[in-house]
Amino acid sequence: MDKVCAVFGGSRGIGRAxxxxxxxKGYRLAIIARNLEVAKAAAGELGGDHLALSCDVAKERDVQNTFEEMEKNLGRVNFLVNAAGINRDSLLVRTKTEDMISQLHTNLLGSMLTCKVALKTMIQQQRGSIVNVGSIIGLKGNSGQSVYSAGKGGVVGFSRALAKEVARKKIRVNVVAPGPIEQRWTKSSYVLTSLGQCCE
Structure with missing residues (x-):
């Protein structure tokens, strides 16, 4: 069976690595980001026959269309990585409601929507693996990041519950919670080692 991996947020940072x-590891990849040109550049650097797509993970129709496009061009997705995320640091009393909503929609709802669509195929195949990228901030909290912490903490709880839902279908769901990274970050042995173990 083809090894097909969808990496949401795959154009930069952790997702790119x-x-x-x-x-x-020989996967055929779909690199997915909001900015199609940036996704194309990241996919092009990998060599091989990889796909670049644009998607807003907070929009269910976008997510559904993206999976349809992946299946059409690469085959059924059997490995999903959710690394898409945004951060709007601010003290809660200064945070605009629209910034709260956009963070929660991208960082938490986005992972839920991609998992929901991916699972339909994985359940049919009776196999699959999902890795959701959380954050140490979601476990410990941090001043000025209460909304970000809520979203990433939600990813942890969501992943744990989902893992129990789909284990009997031979589908694994894991979550990694890395610490802060620099903008020019390219590798993290902790995250990459964890992901390497999850995809075997």
Missing amino acids: VAQLMAQ
Whole structure:
């Protein structure tokens, strides 16, 4: 069976490093980001026959269309990585409601929507693996990041519950919670080692 991996948020940071790892392991990849040109650049760096797509993970129709496009061009997705995320740091009393909503929609709802669509195929195949990227901030909290912490903490709880839902279908759901990274970050041994173990 083809090894097909969808990396949401695969154009930069952790997602980009994950895509590099998965390409080395022989996966055919879909690099998904809001900005299509940036996704194309990241996919092009990997060499091989990889796909670049644009998607807003907070919009269910976008997510559904993206999976349809992946299945049409790469085959059924059997490995999903959710690394898409946004951060709008601010003290809660200064945070605009629309910024709260956008963070929660991207960081938490987005992972829920991609998992929901991916699972339909994985359940049919009776196999699959999902890795959701949380954050240490979601476990310990941090001043000025209460909304971000809520979203990433939600990803942890969601992943744990989902793992119990789908284990009997031979589908694994894991969550990794890395610490802060620099903008020019390219590798994290902790995250990549964890992902390498999850995809075997």
